[in-house]
Amino acid sequence: MFRSVESLKGCTVAASDGEIGSVEELYFDDEAWGIRYLVVKTGNWIDGRRVLISPYSVIRMDPGGLSVYADLTRQQVSDSPPVDTHQPVSRQHEAEYHRYYGYPAYWGGVDVWGMSSYPAFSRAALSAVSPETLAQLALYGDKLPGDGHLRSTDAVDGYxxxxxDGDVGHVSGFIFDDEAWTIRYLTVDTQNWWPSGKEVLLATEWIFLIDWYQSSVSTQLTRDAIKDSPAYDSRIPLERDFETQLYAFYGKAGYWSEERASLRLKEPGGAAFAAP
Known part of the structure; x- marks a missing residue:
């Protein structure tokens, strides 16, 4: 199912023994567009500090999207490694976080979640290979902070x-797959370039550069193509029929197609980034 990132903001995050807090923003991986963490502002029970909740721990969401349920206890969250959400989250911190919760590393694999397209794993299977997993995580122990690829959706919104052949609008939102926890589309408002413009979808795989210095997102699609592409109505749930129409308009194979599945291992890992 597709959801907008905006619909998650303010949602209650619940542990097995009570509420943790509410979603404030999301961190995504600027290489694979995977949503790696929910940034959750906790209540007074741990002084209102912000904690990271990984999709690895999410077991379900309400149909209306008002609550997110995590397979964690409040004590686990309280004892989790601290994070300064005002600074970039480093791979070093991620390694510490993953060691604490016993999660597999998503980086270094061939898919969005390492060896899988989904943030699902078997703790039993993981324990059987834990020495190798810990060795992989240990590789990042000596790296300097700031070497990760995590960015806030709040930071990119408005780019x-x-x-x-020129500017075409600005980022007005994000659409993600709530099973794969992957951002599939940016919503783009074209009205500041085209007065009678509309909101359109831009697949994240069509982005080749995010420039943090210039606050811009670049694609090799042309302005006329984007202008003539199918209009997106956020009031209507995004379905595969619309995705098929959008990809067909640009003459591209959908990420869900058999053709793409056979080429998955040969595709580049993601966009390039001009990081600060």
């Missing part, structure tokens, strides 16, 4: 969208 200018640059087509092959």
């Amino acid at each position: 200018h969208v640059a087509a092959a």
